[in-house]
Amino acid sequence: MKIVVLIKEVPDTWGERRLDLETGLTDRAASTPVLDEIDERAVEAALAHADAHPGTEVVVLTMAPASAAATVRKALAMGATSAVHIVDDALRGADLLLTAEVLAAAIRRTGFDLVIAGNLSTDGGGGVLPAMVAEVLGVAQLTALSSLEVGEDSVAGGRVSDAGTMRVSAALPAVVSITEALPEGRFTTFKGIMAAKKKPYETLDAAAVGIDVEDPAVPRYIMVSVAERPPREAGIKITDEGDAGEKLAAFLVAEGVV
Amino acid sequence: MAVALVLLEVLPGGALAASSAGLLAAARRVGDPVALIAGPADAAAEAAARGAVRVLTADIEPGALTVPVVDALAAAVAQESPDLVLASNSVESRDAVARLAARLRLPLAADVVGVDRDELGVVAHHAVFGGAFSVDGAPTFGPLVATLRPGAVTERLDPQPLVVERLEVVASGVRSGRVESFSETAAPSTRPELRGAKVVVSGGRGVGSRENFALVEQLADVLGAAVGASRAAVDAGYVPVSAQVGQTGVTVSPRLYIALGISGAIQHRAGMQTATTIVAVDKDPEAPIFAIADFGIVGDLFTVVPQLISALEAPKK
Ligand SMILES: Cc1cc2nc3c(=O)[nH]c(=O)nc-3n(C[C@H](O)[C@H](O)[C@H](O)COP(=O)(O)OP(=O)(O)OC[C@H]3O[C@@H](n4cnc5c(N)ncnc54)[C@H](O)[C@@H]3O)c2cc1C
Ligand SMILES: Nc1ncnc2c1ncn2[C@@H]1O[C@H](COP(=O)(O)O)[C@@H](O)[C@H]1O
Numbered sequence: 001m002k003i004v005v006l007i008k009e010v011p012d013t014w015g016e017r018r019l020d021l022e023t024g025l026t027d028r029a030a031s032t033p034v035l036d037e038i039d040e041r042a043v044e045a046a047l048a049h050a051d052a053h054p055g056t057e058v059v060v061l062t063m064a065p066a067s068a069a070a071t072v073r074k075a076l077a078m079g080a081t082s083a084v085h086i087v088d089d090a091l092r093g094a095d096l097l098l099t100a101e102v103l104a105a106a107i108r109r110t111g112f113d114l115v116i117a118g119n120l121s122t123d124g125g126g127g128v129l130p131a132m133v134a135e136v137l138g139v140a141q142l143t144a145l146s147s148l149e150v151g152e153d154s155v156a157g158g159r160v161s162d163a164g165t166m167r168v169s170a171a172l173p174a175v176v177s178i179t180e181a182l183p184e185g186r187f188t189t190f191k192g193i194m195a196a197k198k199k200p201y202e203t204l205d206a207a208a209v210g211i212d213v214e215d216p217a218v219p220r221y222i223m224v225s226v227a228e229r230p231p232r233e234a235g236i237k238i239t240d241e242g243d244a245g246e247k248l249a250a251f252l253v254a255e256g257v258v
Numbered sequence: 259m260a261v262a263l264v265l266l267e268v269l270p271g272g273a274l275a276a277s278s279a280g281l282l283a284a285a286r287r288v289g290d291p292v293a294l295i296a297g298p299a300d301a302a303a304e305a306a307a308r309g310a311v312r313v314l315t316a317d318i319e320p321g322a323l324t325v326p327v328v329d330a331l332a333a334a335v336a337q338e339s340p341d342l343v344l345a346s347n348s349v350e351s352r353d354a355v356a357r358l359a360a361r362l363r364l365p366l367a368a369d370v371v372g373v374d375r376d377e378l379g380v381v382a383h384h385a386v387f388g389g390a391f392s393v394d395g396a397p398t399f400g401p402l403v404a405t406l407r408p409g410a411v412t413e414r415l416d417p418q419p420l421v422v423e424r425l426e427v428v429a430s431g432v433r434s435g436r437v438e439s440f441s442e443t444a445a446p447s448t449r450p451e452l453r454g455a456k457v458v459v460s461g462g463r464g465v466g467s468r469e470n471f472a473l474v475e476q477l478a479d480v481l482g483a484a485v486g487a488s489r490a491a492v493d494a495g496y497v498p499v500s501a502q503v504g505q506t507g508v509t510v511s512p513r514l515y516i517a518l519g520i521s522g523a524i525q526h527r528a529g530m531q532t533a534t535t536i537v538a539v540d541k542d543p544e545a546p547i548f549a550i551a552d553f554g555i556v557g558d559l560f561t562v563v564p565q566l567i568s569a570l571e572a573p574k575k
Contacts, residue, residue, distance in 0.1 A: 013505055013525050019391045038506070096366045097359060119349075122505055122525075124386045126347065126368020126405060128356035131324070135360035140435040141324065144349045146499075156438070160499060161349060163270055164442040168323060170435035180489075180506055181499065221365035221402070224381065225394040232531055232550040239543070240557025245565025248537065251553050255535055257457070257514045258481060258570060 024223030038118030040185025100132035260289035309415025325434035388528030409454025460486035464519020504529035522547025
């Protein structure tokens with residue numbers, strides 16, 4: 001079986017994250033880039049299947065600037081078989097539709113039985129890419145799975161919503177996205193890091209996967225303005241001396257919130 | 259006038275989802291809100307009561323995931339030529355409009371907090387990185403597909419006379435997943451929904467156990483608040499995952515947010531820092547939550563909260 005895992009480099013959520021106020025794009029210089037935690041879990045889900053089913057191929061795929069290579073290497077060091085990295089200056093600031101079309105084209109080129117993605121990226125992604133990619137590929141999608149069972153020719157899992165719990169399934173090939181209910185990504189070992197250096201690593205531009213970035217017939221979603229909110233400031237801070245609950249009640253009354 | 263097509267969700271019980279009123283009100287800023295209910299017409303009257311000028315209904319193949327709704331949306335778009343297609347940013351609705359956008363090759367704006375129209379066309383508003391940045395986006399031409407963050411729009415519309423129309427849908431035959439089973443949440447909470455709640459009381463790892471979490475719920479009930487939690491509290495099993503506030507949980511923007519035993523990690527703050535007033539109770543004076551709290555108490559939540567509850571209840575007695 002061939003599993004393609006969609007991975008994305010994002011600004012580390014532990015640091016300050018900024019948008020460039022000129023371009024509206026993520027300011028990559030302002031923070032440390034990391035492999036999104038949810039995508040580590042997606043890689044882990046694929047590797048767990050591969051561990052139990054020898055012969056499984058796990059290809060990690062990203063569309064990102066050339067500088068994301070270190071992040072892709074991390075997924076290889078975890079144990080992925082090979083990597084496909086779409087790099088193209090013309091894709092800077094690509095909207096969701098273009099991103100989905102590029103990823104789908106690369107997936108088709110690579111070949112796949114199953115695509116695993118994160119349900120939601122932490123850098124403001126809307127959790128829509130997996131379903132868009134599925135539509136472009138003409139296959140079923142199962143999104144936001146909190147459990148995952150990969151069979152020989154089908155995939156199934158659970159999805160939790162406010163209304164209840166659902167069990168969903170689809171025939172392969174299919175696209176799934178997983179939530180943080182799935183296990184964390186495994187640690188990389190020195191051996192894994194060394195092995196990653198020798199693994200197949202393909203770098204392609206948009207044209208190589210057959211996408212015309214500048215197609216004037218296709219509408220794009222563009223940023224028209226960006227503004228920064230002033231940061232929040234701390235207010236009153238007291239140490240409880242036995243009456244903090246009463247003081248808080250008085251504060252809430254004074255604020256008119258109760 | 260221009261049409262804004264709105265996908266409404268029907269709950270398992272047959273009523274419209276709580277997101278419906280906000281969706282219709284948001285869409286009204288762009289055009290006449292025409293509702294699509296992918297299912298029986300039973301909820302149509304409710305859609306009109308919430309401001310839909312017309313309600314389209316479509317028969318849906320039961321058990322098939324998403325694709326039949328996409329087919330209905332595509333038929334509605336062909337019929338109405340809307341300037342905007344708006345749906346809730348819930349998992350089900352966003353899957354449907356994401357596939358629609360990919361199928362029709364339309365631009366998609368995800369997780370918007372509002373939509374508007376200017377002289378050039380439709381504009382969508384986003385709150386990025388926990389609300390630290392406001393971004394506006396627009397399609398280069400043609401209609402926009404967008405998903406609206408639940409609870410982000412509190413405006414409501416006046417009821418409209420009921421006009422229902424059955425939509426003819428040709429099945430696309432695109433492969434879909436299947437819903438094999440569904441079990442409804444045992445006792446649906448009587449508390450307000452977290453998304454869009456005016457007051458939220460959240461508990462973190464500091465609450466210590468599932469049993470202790472009752473104290474958080476008790477304060478929530480005194481304040482008529484929704485219950486939230488940190489990821490650590492969810493991971494420890496004190497509360498279901500639907501209560502998670504933050505980066506990878508729900509984003510809330512209430513009038514009052516009370517954090518109990520939550521240190522205020524950056525990923526938690528990303529989901530609540532746009533609250534009007536923030537109150538925090540934490541034992542650790544260095545907890546980062548205090549950097550954004552309007553009223554911070556360094557203390558034990560198990561003494562502060564019971565005292566707060568008695569003080570709030572005292573005038574009522
Ligand atoms: C990619 C990513 C996404 C994440 N997404 C989220 C998210 O969506 N939401 C989220 O919340 N977290 C998220 N996290 C996790 C986040 O980093 C923190 O681990 C988490 O928020 C910590 O939860 P906490 O504050 O309850 O626990 P802790 O940080 O352990 O804090 C517990 C606090 O309780 C206090 N305390 C203990 N006992 C008492 C007492 N008796 N009275 C008063 N105070 C007491 C302690 O002093 C401490 O400050 C994410 C992390 C990553 C990496
Ligand atoms: N540029 C990208 N390259 C590869 N995968 C991506 C990219 N953007 C998003 N994804 C995948 O889609 C998931 C959901 O992302 P999003 O729709 O941005 O919230 C992520 O967790 C990734 O698995």
